[in-house]
Amino acid sequence: MATRKPYFPARSRRFLPVAVADSLTLSMDSDSAFEFHESEIYDDSARVNSFECRGGSAVVKKKKGASEDAPSSPGSSGYAGEGGSSSATTGSQFEIQRQEIEDDDAAIQIDRISLSESHTSWIPGKRHLDEDDASLSWRKRKKHFFVLSHSGKPIYSRYGDEHRLAGFSATLQAIISFVENGGDSVKLVRAGRHQVVFLVKGPIYLVCISSTEEPYESLRGQLELIYGQMLVILTRSIDRCFEKNPKFDMTPLLGGTETVFSSLIHSFSWNPATFLHAYTCLPLAYVTRQAAGAILQDIADSGVLFAILMCRHKVISLFGAQKASLHPDDMLLLTNFVMSSESFRQADTYLMLLTTSSDAFYHLKDCRFRVEMVLLKSSVLSEVQRSLLNGGMHVEDLPPIPHSGSSNSGQHMLPSDSPDRFEEPNSGIGGPAGLWHFMYRSIYLDQYISSEFPSSLNTPQQQKR
């Protein structure tokens, strides 16, 4: 590995997950790490101010050789393949052990906490594992995602079992390499309602087959995000693995991460951050936000690079040391990763502390404790809860416009061909001038705001639009 860089350049740092008890630790692929801790808050009106916080210890092992003595526990799935091939590398590499987290009090809930009715029926993880490319139902799916290696081995497929899709995977690889042999690289194939989008990232090929009406750029952006998520989990060392062994089988490395990918893919249809490349904030009173920001700033001196307090996918407060900034896509991928892990399924609010210095890493626990204390004492958490319940802006609350011509209650939108932005005049329901929904993205702040969906758009299909 090259010299250690003090900050994250926009999107090049990647992480490896380690999960122990209720804390999830991600380690960098170089000598740095950062840690998450969760605050559990039960979404229960009777106990709105109480929460439990279990301390945990992070376990990270830094390995320079082949032997391993990481703690094992029942039900762990190790990246054995990674270990074997990395012994010859010069840089240090982490051995990872993942542990399933067992919540001993609550049964594991299948349904995610829903932000709107559209989520109640979504089940995380993969479904329809029995399908393969011969089954009619598989062919009829609206949107497929495939990840395969440059030798044609399937790595991930949204629907169906990867192993049974080996033949199909080989076809995709044949198409891509055929075009490449002709000195070109295939981007898109259109046939009727279907679009097949190809993305080549080194030794990894990503393909999306979609019959939604999304534009090519959106689908390509989604493939980029999936690739990003993969790097979050596995780091760029997979490039090296492929260099050494073109027939490297990556699938076991991604074992157990189906929920992460499926939740990311699901977020393409409800989270505007996926195409806006911006993040959004939880609506909070100014004072509350100040209080949260203050405590985050306090811990900044102990080498923490970023401290982010989040509520689900919305930011409460974020602090970056020395004006470093985190790319919104990274934030999205991290959030997705956290929210799709079992241990965080019950949590709404969580704190992310990121650092690149290994000394600071060991102090992260203290930082977390300090933040926790302050948050407990202040009313920040209860405010957050209230805000969650109230929801965001509603178009119906906008004041009616005077009939003088142009309406500026609907914010102007940047010219982006976002698939679910629409303004349709409709009698009756809606805000001023028949406005149903709006979205505004600030280029400078990398943030966006959007209104809640009004009651007339309460089905998932309409909202997906």
Place this chain on the structure above:
Amino acid sequence: MGVSSNESIELCIFDLRRGQHEGQELDKILFFFPAGLPFSKQLSVIGLSEGLITFTRIFSPEAACEVIEAERHSHVFHEPEPDIWMVMVVEKSNDSEPIWRDDALRKVLKEIHSLFVMFHGSIRAMLEKEPGGELTRRHLYSFIMDYLRACKKPSPWDNCCCCYDFFVGKKLTLPSFRDCLKERGTVQMLTIGREAAIEVQSLVRVLESSAGNTPCYSLILFQDLLVSTTLSPDDTINLFAYAVLRLTPHALSSGASSWSYLRKGSTASNVAAESNITHPSSMSEGFYGSSDISSGEDNHYHVVRPLQSDKWSKGKDGYLVTDLWGAEVATWVFATPTVWLQQTGEKMYLCVFQHRSLTLMLLIPVSSIPNGEQGVVAVKQQVLENASHKILKVEEKLSKGWGGENAYHVSGYRYLLIDGDRNVSRASPATKVTTLTKESLLAMNKLRQEVELEKSRAKLESLNCEKDLEMCIRAKNNAWVISRVTRGNELYMVLEKANETLLYASDAVEKFSDRYCDGTFSVD
């Protein structure tokens, strides 16, 4: 080597039902341009196309593969007959904006096929007649090369938009963003007053009754615009396209002089280009039968080449004559041209009469004339007797009412109007369109691509419900590029000197729509 192998454009036609056995892959290919490309390269183009057709069939069995976009090339697909595929490969430019439009390129393929079928019948039928494929290949080769070479003298009032000089210099060029305000596959009509319309009607009646009781069809053109037709829309489009290419006064006079400022030099380079293509300098060219172009060598089959230039001329009686369809051996009487109508599948004699700016095309069923050429001559005589007076009158009337080259120019607007139901289009004259900047044209090209996508989606969704849509783009040079589609009609407009606000541009479109389109595009 006649044709350089790094042409930026390739065109091929292949049959999926052929060449499925090992070692016989070449049998699939029915046509390939440039013919000089080595077989291995040809097979790789076709192999990729075939692979993707099969692949997309998995997910989209009802809608065929349409386009492949790669970094540097686009492949445009068209399946005119079951399992017969036409693929055009174009090279993308380095511009950030696309310069091609899939639909425009696909329409070129459609036109090639429609015209071919009009003169020679369907490709499948020809393959069934001669399973070896030799005949089909020869026909396709000569036809398509003639089509690509077809030219039209750019006239001052060039508002007919379906012909192009595809060979500029020696390089093949196809409709690009500069042609975004044109629509291939449509006819351009002349607007005539009520009186003139009545005269034309009666002329048509007289014409069509000249062959006795059999139903005939006719097409009347003034300059390069359509005045009347009794054919089906598809047949009208085909014959109109052919007329504008070869039969109208402009088309006839274009062959006489060095016709094109697009090609540097005159006949010398014509000859050079011709001989380059006809000289069989490689094996693959010979495969397509190019060696048989010069008619002397071919002894057992005369390939009719209706698109050849300079083969029509005006006879003394006003009828246009040609030797393209050969001549009767004994009498040296030129054979009357014949075409197949799509609608009825009938073979028809084509008689073309011209008086000054008026061109009349009469189609008589072959089956209704028992004694061949003599019978045709008799009908022609009949027409002259009955109708010549009327013809003179109509020509005079139309000439008087003729608005000249810029008749359809609307100051301040650059537009294209398409009536999808009748396949009629009208646009700003080409000379006016060239005043637009490159950015505006690129933006319009992009907009039309988006509209095409929407339209094709709407078509797939439901057959009855037509999509109404409106799209506006502000181009980089602050021009407004607007498109409105409603109930089968389309309006595309570029406003370069419009105001800052969308409202103003919208108003301009409304005004135009109310004044020139009977309010079709106005928002209620």
